[in-house]
Structure formats: C-alpha cells, structure tokens
Amino acid sequence: MSTMATPLPETTAAWKLPYRGEVGMACLIIAESAIFTIFVVAYLYYVGKSLSGPTPRGVLETPIFYTVCLLSSSLTIHFAGKLLERGRRAAFLALWLLTVILGVLFLCGTGQEWHRLIYQHGLTISTNLFGTTYYSLVGLHAFHVTVGVIMLSIVLLLGLAGRVGPEQSRRVNVLSLYWHFVDAVWVVVFTVVYVLGR
Amino acid sequence: MSSDAIAIQTAEAAGRPWVATLHEWVTTVDHKRLGVLYILYALFFLVIGGIEATIIRIQLMHPHNDFVSPQVFNRMFTMHGTTMIFFVAMPILFGFANYLVPLMIGARDMAFPRLNAFSFWLTAFGGLLLYFSLLGGNGLYGAGNAPDVGWWAYAPLASRAFSPGHSSDYWTIALLASGFGSIGTAINIIATIVSMRCPGMTLSRMPLLAWMNLVMSGMVLLAISPLSAAQIMLLVDRYLGGHFFDTQAGGSATLWMHFFWIFGHPEVYVLIIPCFAFASEIIPVFSRKPIFGYPVMVGATVCIGFVSMSVWAHHMFTIGMNSYANSFFTITTMAVGVPTGIKIFNWLGTMWGGKIQFKTPMLFCIGFLFQFLIAGLTGIMLASSPFDWQLSGSYFVVAHFHYVIVGGILFALFGAFYYWYPKVTGRMLNESLGKLHFWLFVIGFHLTFDLMHIPGLLGMPRRIYTYEPGRGWDTLNYLVTIGAFVQGIATLVFVANLVISYFKGTRAGNDPWDAWTLEWSVSSPPPVYNFASLPTVSSRRPLWDLKHPEDPDSRYE
Numbered sequence: 194m195s196t197m198a199t200p201l202p203e204t205t206a207a208w209k210l211p212y213r214g215e216v217g218m219a220c221l222i223i224a225e226s227a228i229f230t231i232f233v234v235a236y237l238y239y240v241g242k243s244l245s246g247p248t249p250r251g252v253l254e255t256p257i258f259y260t261v262c263l264l265s266s267s268l269t270i271h272f273a274g275k276l277l278e279r280g281r282r283a284a285f286l287a288l289w290l291l292t293v294i295l296g297v298l299f300l301c302g303t304g305q306e307w308h309r310l311i312y313q314h315g316l317t318i319s320t321n322l323f324g325t326t327y328y329s330l331v332g333l334h335a336f337h338v339t340v341g342v343i344m345l346s347i348v349l350l351l352g353l354a355g356r357v358g359p360e361q362s363r364r365v366n367v368l369s370l371y372w373h374f375v376d377a378v379w380v381v382v383f384t385v386v387y388v389l390g391r
Numbered sequence: 392m393s394s395d396a397i398a399i400q401t402a403e404a405a406g407r408p409w410v411a412t413l414h415e416w417v418t419t420v421d422h423k424r425l426g427v428l429y430i431l432y433a434l435f436f437l438v439i440g441g442i443e444a445t446i447i448r449i450q451l452m453h454p455h456n457d458f459v460s461p462q463v464f465n466r467m468f469t470m471h472g473t474t475m476i477f478f479v480a481m482p483i484l485f486g487f488a489n490y491l492v493p494l495m496i497g498a499r500d501m502a503f504p505r506l507n508a509f510s511f512w513l514t515a516f517g518g519l520l521l522y523f524s525l526l527g528g529n530g531l532y533g534a535g536n537a538p539d540v541g542w543w544a545y546a547p548l549a550s551r552a553f554s555p556g557h558s559s560d561y562w563t564i565a566l567l568a569s570g571f572g573s574i575g576t577a578i579n580i581i582a583t584i585v586s587m588r589c590p591g592m593t594l595s596r597m598p599l600l601a602w603m604n605l606v607m608s609g610m611v612l613l614a615i616s617p618l619s620a621a622q623i624m625l626l627v628d629r630y631l632g633g634h635f636f637d638t639q640a641g642g643s644a645t646l647w648m649h650f651f652w653i654f655g656h657p658e659v660y661v662l663i664i665p666c667f668a669f670a671s672e673i674i675p676v677f678s679r680k681p682i683f684g685y686p687v688m689v690g691a692t693v694c695i696g697f698v699s700m701s702v703w704a705h706h707m708f709t710i711g712m713n714s715y716a717n718s719f720f721t722i723t724t725m726a727v728g729v730p731t732g733i734k735i736f737n738w739l740g741t742m743w744g745g746k747i748q749f750k751t752p753m754l755f756c757i758g759f760l761f762q763f764l765i766a767g768l769t770g771i772m773l774a775s776s777p778f779d780w781q782l783s784g785s786y787f788v789v790a791h792f793h794y795v796i797v798g799g800i801l802f803a804l805f806g807a808f809y810y811w812y813p814k815v816t817g818r819m820l821n822e823s824l825g826k827l828h829f830w831l832f833v834i835g836f837h838l839t840f841d842l843m844h845i846p847g848l849l850g851m852p853r854r855i856y857t858y859e860p861g862r863g864w865d866t867l868n869y870l871v872t873i874g875a876f877v878q879g880i881a882t883l884v885f886v887a888n889l890v891i892s893y894f895k896g897t898r899a900g901n902d903p904w905d906a907w908t909l910e911w912s913v914s915s916p917p918p919v920y921n922f923a924s925l926p927t928v929s930s931r932r933p934l935w936d937l938k939h940p941e942d943p944d945s946r947y948e
Contacts, residue, residue, distance in 0.1 A: 213502040213586035220578040220612055227616035231650060235624065235635060242641045319632030322641045329627055329635075 214367040222374045225337070229378055232333055233385055236326045240390050243321040252314045255387045259302030260379065263338070266295035267376040270345075270369045277362045286352050292372070293349055296342040303335045327386065334382050337375050344368055420504035421919060422489050425511050427815065429486025432515055434886075436478040439522075441882065443471040445875060452872040454860035461856040465539035468854055470521070472542030473562065476658065477569050478518040480800060484665040485514075485576045487807060488604045490815065492580060494910035494917060495598045497589025497926045502582035510575035517569030524561035538562035541854065543655070544625070546636030546647040551629050560629060563622045570619040577611035580604055589909075591928040596948075598908045598931070599682060602689050603668035606696045610661050613700060618654035621647065645710060652703035659795065660699040663763075664692060666803035667734060670756050673810050674738050676906045677753035678745030681932060681944075684737045691730035691737075698727045708779040717776040724774035728767060735764055750904075751825030755806030758833055762798030766791065769844070787847025793840050797878075805832070805885065812889070813903045817915040818896030824888040831881035838874030842867050907932035 240249075273288035307328075310316045318328040348365060351357050357365065416424060446467050450458045459467065489507065493500055501507045524537050538558045540549045549559045584605045588597065625647075627633035634640035636647045675682045682688060704712060704720045712720075738760055747753065769791040773779050782788060805828070812820045846864040858864055902911040909926060910917070912934055930936055930944035 208590035210586045210588060213582045216585045217503060217506075217578050217582040220581050220608075221574075223609075224574045224578070224612040224616045227613050228620040231617045231620035231653075232624075235646065238643070238646060239641070244641045318627065319634070322634045325627065325633035325635055325642075329624065329633070333623075 212363060214364060215370065218367045218370045222370070225374065225378075229333070229381070232326075232330045233381060236330050236385055236390065239322045239326050243323045245321050247314045247316050247320070247323070249323055249327070249386070249391050252310055252316060253387060253391060254306070256302050256306060259299045260383055262295045262302070263299040263376055263379050266292045266299075267373050269295065270372050274362060274366050274369050277357070277365055278359055280359045282352070282358065285357075286349070289345065289349055289352060293342060293345050296338055296345065296372075300335060300338055300342065303331065303338075330382060331386065334375070334378055337378065341372050341375050345372070418508075420500075420508045422493050422501045422504065422507060423815075423917060423919075423921075425507050426486045426488075426490030428511055429482045429489060429514075432511075432518070433479045433481075433483035433486060436474050436518060437483075437882075438886075440471055440474040440479055441879060443467045443474065445879060447471060448872040448875040450857070451855075451868050453869070454858050454865055456857055462539065464856045465541075465854075466537040469538045469541055469562075473521060473538065473566070474518075475796070476542065476662075477566060478514075478521065480662045480796070481569070481573055482511075482514055482518075483804060484607075484662060485510075485573070487669075487804075487811070488580055488607075488665060489576070491811065491910060492583055492601055492604055493587065494814075494913070494921060495908050496584060496587065496592055496601050497909050497922060497928065498583060498587035499921050499925075501579050502587055503579050506575050507579050510572040510579065513572030513575065514569045517565045517567075517572065520561055520568060521565035524558050524565075527557065527561070543648075543651055545651075546625075546642075546644040547638060549625060549629075549647075550637060560626075563625050563629070567619055567622045567626075570615045570622070573611055573615050574619070577608035577615070580608040581612075584608075589922075589925050589928060595686070596928060596931045599671040599685065599688055600665075600668040600908075603664050603671065603692050606692045607661055607664040607668075610657050610664070610696050610699070614654050614657035614661060617650055621650035621654070624650075645707075648707050648710065649704070652706045655706060656703040657699050659792075660695055662800050663795065664695065666759070666800045666807075667692065669803045669807040669810070670738060670759055672908065673752045673756045673806050674741050676810075676904050677748045677750055677756075678742045679748070680741055680745040681907075682737070683740030683743075684733075685931065687733060688737050691733045694730040695727060698723060698730070702727055705774055705776075705779070708776045709783045721774055721776050725771060728771055728774075731767055735760065735767075750809075751820070751822060751829060752806045752810035752904075754826070754829045755802050755809065758829070759799055759802040759806065762794060762802060762836070766794035766799055769794065782847060784852055785847040786851045786853055787844050789853045790840050790843035790847055793843070797836060797840065802832075805829075808885075808889075810904070811910075812892070813899030814910055814915050814917070816893055816896070817899055818892050819899050819903060820892045820896060821888050824884055824891070828881050828884045828888060831884060832878055835874045835877030835879075835881055838877060839871050840874075842874070843871050846871075902934070905938075907935045909933055912937070 269288045270292045273285050273292060276285040276288060316324045316327075318324050345368070348357060348368060416428065419425060419428075446459060447464070450456055450464055450467075452458075489501065492498075521538075526536070536556075536558060538544075538561060540554055540559055540562070544559065544562060547553055549562075584597070584601050594602075624633070624635040628635050628637060634642045636642050636644055638644055671682055671688060702720060702724045704716060705724045708717060708720070738756075769787070773782065773788065773791060809820050809825055812818070846867050849863050851858065851862075851864050851868075858868075899915045901914055903915075904911070909928070912926065913921060926933065928936075930948055932944050936943035936945055
C-alpha cells in the first residue's frame with residue numbers, strides 16, 4: 194500500500210498558463226541581451242581609447258541600405274506569421290522567403306563592409322582596440338543573424354515540403370520572436386557603432 | 392500488489408545487461424534521472440575539490456612547508472575554487488531543482504526535456520575539459536598544465552604573455568561550456584514554473600522552493616551571461632590577438648574585474664537562494680507549522696534578486712574607485728542584508744512555538760541558520776569600504792566566504808540530502824550516522840573557519856604559498872588544517888551513509904516526514920510519469936488538505 198500514490202483530486206476547471214515556447218524564448222532573449230550589453234559596454238568604454246589608427250570616424254560608412262533590409266525583415270516575418278495563422282500557406286511561404294533573402298542581404302552587407310575594412314584600411318581584430326571591439330560586437334550580431342537565417346531556412350524547407358500549417362503557427366511565432374530580437378539588437382549596435390561611436 | 396510490481400521491476404533490472412542500463416541513463420531526458428546525474432556528477436567533483444582543499448591545507452599547516460611546489464599550489468587553489476563553484480555547487484543545486492521542481496508543482500517533466508539533457512551534458516563536458524587540462528594544458532610551451540591564474544583569472548595575468556600554454560584556455564572554454572549549460576537549465580526551470588504548474592497551483596500557492604528557484608534562474612540568466620561574454624572576450628584576446636584586456640594597447644584590466652564580478656557576486660546569491668529554498672521547505676515540516684510570512688518570504692527573495700545585481704564592485708574596493716562608487720557599493724551591499732535578515736526572522740518565526748523535531752535535516756538547517764547569520768555579519772563588516780581596504784585579499788575574506796559557502800550553502804545542502812534522499816531512493820538515510828555526520832562536521836567547520844578569521848586579521852594574505860614562523864599564524868594554521876581533516880572524515884561518514892542506506896536503509900514509504908508538498912504524494916522513488924493524473928491543488932499545503940479534510944488550509948485563503 195505504502196508504495197501506491199496517494200490519490201489527489203483530479204483536474205477539473207479550465208486552467209490556462211503561458212505557452213512554454215514563448216516563455217523559453219523570452220528567457221533566452223533576456224540572457225542574450227545580457228551578453229550583448231556587456232559587449233556594448235565594452236565598445237562604449239573603449240571608444241576613442243585606441244592608441245593607433247584606423248579610427249571609426251576615418252573608416253566606417255553608415256550601412257543604410259542593409260539596415261533597411263534587416264529592419265524590414267521584421268515586418269515581413271510578422272505578416273508571414275499572421276498569414277500562417279489564417280491558413281494562407283502560399284502567401285506565408287512567399288513572405289518567409291523574402292525574410293530569408295533580406296537576412297542574407299544583410300549578411301552580405303556585413304561581409305562587404307568587413308572586406309573593405311580589411312583590404313582597404315588594414316583593420317583587423319588585432320589591429321587596435323577599435324578593431325577588437327568593432328569586430329566582436331558586429332561579429333556577435335552577425336553570428337546571431339546567421340543562426341536566425343539557418344533556422345528560418347529550415348522552416349522554409351519544411352514549408353516547401355508542405356509540413357508547416359496553421360497548427361505550427363505558435364512555434365513559428367517563437368522563431369519570429371528571436372528574429373525580432375536580432376533586429377532590435379541591430380538598432381542598438383547601429384546606434385552605438387555608427388552614431389555614438391563616431 | 393504494487394510491491395509485486397517493484398519486485399518484477401528489480402528482477403527485470405537485474406536480468407538486463409549493464410550496457411542497456413548505461414545506455415538508458417546516458418540517453419535519458421527524464422528530469423528525475425537528470426537530477427540524479429547532476430547530483431552524482433557534483434558529488435564526484437566535490438570529492439576532487441575536497442582533495443584539492445586538503446592539499447592546500449597540508450601545505451599551510453606549518454611555516455616553510457614544502458608539501459607541494461609553489462606552481463602546484465597555485466594550480467590547487469585555482470582548481471579548488473573553479474571546481475567548487477562551477478562543477479559542484481551549480482550542478483548540485485540544478486540537480487535538486489531538476490528533481491524537485493516538476494514534482495512540487497505537479498508537472499510530469501520539465502518544459503523542455505531534451506534541452507535539459509543537453510544542458511547537463513554541456514556542464515559535464517565543461518568539467519571534463521577543465522580536468523583534461525592536467526593532460527593537455529602543456530601545449531607546445533612546456534608551461535605548466537592546469538590553470539593557475541586564480542578563479543578570477545584577473546587580467547593581465549590570464550593573457551597570453553603571462554599565461555602561456557593552454558591552461559587558461561581550458562579554464563575559459565570549460566566555463567563557457569558549463570555557462571551555456573547553466574543558461575539552458577535556467578531557461579528550462581523558468582519555463583517549467585511559468586507554464587507547467589498543475590491546476591490550482593497559482594503563483595501564491597506555489598511551494599517556496601519553486602519560487603526561489605524561479606528567482607535563482609532569473610539571476611542565472613542575468614549573471615552567467617556576462618561571464619560568458621567576458622570569456623568570449625578573453626578568448627578573442629588569447630586566440631585572435633584582441634586587446635580587450637591588454638593594457639599595452641589601451642585595454643583595461645579593470646574592465647575584466649567589473650565583468651567578472653558582475654557575474655561573481657550575483658553568483659553567490661544564485662547559490663544561496665536555492666539553499667534558502669531548502670530551509671524554507673525543511674524548517675516548517677520539522678517545526679510542524681506552516682512557513683511564517685510566506686508573501687514576505689517571496690518578496691524578500693525577489694528583492695535580494697534585484698539588489699544583489701548592484702553590489703558587485705564591493706569585491707573591488709582596493710583597486711581605487713572614486714568615493715561615489717565606493718559609497719554606492721557600500722550602501723547597496725549593506726542594503727542586501729535587509730531582505731536576508733527578514734528571511735532569517737521568518738525562519739525563526741516558523742520555529743517559534745512549533746513542535747520542533749530534531750531530525751538530521753532539521754539539525755543541518757539550524758546549523759545553516761546560525762552560521763549563515765555569522766557569515767552575513769562578517770559580510771556587513773567587509774561591505775564597509777575602509778574596513779575592506781585593510782582586509783581585502785586576506786584570510787579574513789577567505790574565512791568569510793567559506794562561512795557562506797560551507798556554513799550556509801553546504802549545510803543546507805546536507806539538510807536537503809537527508810530530507811529528500813527517501814523520496815529519490817525509497818530508503819531513509821541512517822539517523823545515527825546522520826547525527827554523527829552533523830556533529831563531526833559542525834566541529835570541523837568551526838575549528839577551520841572560525842579560527843581562519845584570526846590569521847586574516849593578523850595580516851595573512853590569501854593565496855600565499857607559505858609564511859614565516861613567529862607571526863602568530865602558526866598554531867592557528869595548524870588547527871585550521873586539523874579542522875579540515877575533521878570535515879573530511881565527516882564527509883566520509885556522509886558518503887558511507889549514502890551508500891549503506893541505499894542498500895540497507897529502512898523503507899521510506901510515500902511520506903516519511905508527514906510533509907505537505909506534492910512530491911510526497913507519489914511513491915518513493917516516483918514513477919517515470921510522476922503523476923498518473925495531474926493533481927489539482929487549492930492551497931499552499933495540498934497534502935495537509937488531503938490529510939485533514941475537516942480543517943483544510945484552503946478554508947483560510
């Protein structure tokens with residue numbers, strides 16, 4: 194007898210709690226924000242402390258076009274999610290594909306900028322403090338965009354295989370939360386690196 | 392009938408090849424098994440960290456001793472600190488959280504079982520990596536193996552120039568891996584508590600253990616992440632030639648200190664809050680009274696969570712901050728004592744007028760209460776920056792934080808072991824061995840750590856390899872080492888108790904302590920699915936309601 198479970202009253206009334214996927218992603222975003230905060234603090238702390246060139250004022254160019262790409266991808270992924278909820282799969286896939294393209298465009302922009310900085314200005318991660326902090330902060334963000342693009346592409350492939358329907362829209366929304374976060378971080382990085390840091 | 396079922400199970404288990412059992416444990420995603428894995432893993436490292444502590448103490452037993460070389464001594468205190476914080480305290484507390492939280496909130500598993508397994512193996516991998524440095528740390532330089540830069544790894548000591556070879560890389564990557572594991576587990580605990588509570592389990596009815604683990608996990612998200620960020624920066628410096636902490640290129644050594652302690656101080660609360668949770672579950676049961684001031688307890692925990700995020704630079708009073716920073720961190724550090732004091736009064740209020748049963752778990756909790764109080768008092772002393780200028784980096788500080796970690800955290804953990812061991816294994820821990828363990832440990836603890844304050848006050852610096860005779864430190868250090876051995880013997884008694892009771896202990900039944908939370912409603916050990924049907928609760932003490940239908944708690948809510 195003693196090993197049997199003590200009977201407890203069973204479930205009756207409706208009992209609704211937040212969706213665990215969204216809670217988990219919110220927590221991940223909090224943790225990631227703390228990581229980015231530390232890198233942003235380091236960047237701001239070291240602005241103008243490099244002992245040698247090149248300086249941000251001399252070599253950085255504001256990447257307006259690629260910023261517009263990344264920020265507008267937040268809109269496309271938002272509406273893609275809405276369309277999926279309503280069951281309009283083809284429109285969802287089209288917007289989702291657009292999101293992936295915008296994300297890849299942004300990464301190309303970062304790549305171009307780095308190429309220019311390395312080959313024209315000779316700025317690498319070990320050149321000076323500016324190089325160290327710049328490549329770490331922008332690189333950390335680009336890494337997050339890359340991870341996001343990979344995950345978006347997996348959903349895209351599954352969608353093309355016909356596996357993504359309205360019943361998955363909650364999960365898809367969790368992924369778009371991450372994507373919105375990556376975009377929001379870019380707003381901060383952009384402000385810090387291209388506005389305040391110059 | 393159910394005992395037949397168990398007999399069949401055991402027979403099946405005995406008949407199965409050990410590879411199959413091993414495979415089951417390695418691939419498990421069950422929160423109870425992962426909890427046990429976490430705890431066993433941490434106990435293994437506890438023994439290793441204990442051996443390192445013993446080596447340190449033997450070396451310091453006499454002046455001019457040369458039990459180990461200075462290089463080995465540096466490695467020993469580095470590995471001891473790193474091991475005890477990251478590979479004993481963190482995993483053991485995560486293990487308890489993993490095991491208990493779903494059971495106490497009436498859930499069948501954690502929110503993300505696979506993430507749970509992933510986090511455990513990341514942490515396990517981190518620990519192995521740290522100790523692999525003993526083999527692989529030499530690198531091409533022949534420059535020493537295990538990390539020897541102290542557990543803070545202050546810049547520029549940890550930079551390539553001063554720490555050649557790979558020892559610091561192993562330290563960094565081990566902490567990075569286990570840090571990601573910790574963040575994963577914290578996410579999991581929060582999602583479980585927010586989204587998986589059984590019907591009726593509102594936030595205000597949740598057991599305090601769940602509340603405190605929720606706060607602890609939130610702090611892990613905010614405290615471990617900066618450490619991970621700082622480790623990435625250190626790796627950039629060491630591998631890619633970056634200049635974050637390179638003072639030759641305009642970098643700042645102070646920035647590393649800030650980043651490390653932004654993690655380091657909240658970490659203390661990450662470790663102690665789950666221990667508050669154990670005390671908050673154990674003290675009411677053995678005082679036969681509900682917890683005193685439940686809402687205040689929750690409020691104080693959340694308050695500690697917030698305030699402890701803004702006290703980190705009290706570890707850095709001696710580096711020459713301006714007077715505003717010194718005052719700010721002195722005030723916040725003293726302020727964090729207020730919610731902590733509230734908790735101590737709440738536990739005393741719970742015991743006041745109760746029918747106290749002095750079983751082993753309760754003894755350890757009472758030890759925890761008094762010792763944690765003293766640890767808090769020396770903490771208030773050190774919070775005052777002028778006092779800290781005199782004693783920072785001395786054995787007084789070492790005595791203070793060991794008072795917190797051993798006298799507070801470890802005592803509460805031992806209490807938790809005695810309290811929940813019956814639930815995990817189905818057998819009681821032996822009470823006489825338990826009392827022997829308690830008294831031996833109390834004597835050893837006080838011999839070591841009470842006396843350790845005095846050489847600190849007399850000016851003995853921490854991390855010192857050896858010392859001159861005749862400074863008044865000799866006898867004290869000798870006694871401190873004896874105390875360490877007494878603690879070692881007490882720990883052996885504990886391990887013996889764990890092993891003997893697993894095979895010979897009296898059977899526990901569902902609810903050996905006549906307790907009130909949901910984990911005691913299921914069999915011991917609990918079935919894989921935890922609850923056959925999800926329970927519904929209508930008060931903070933669901934089992935009290937069940938045992939006393941004539942006077943349930945829910946009537947007073």
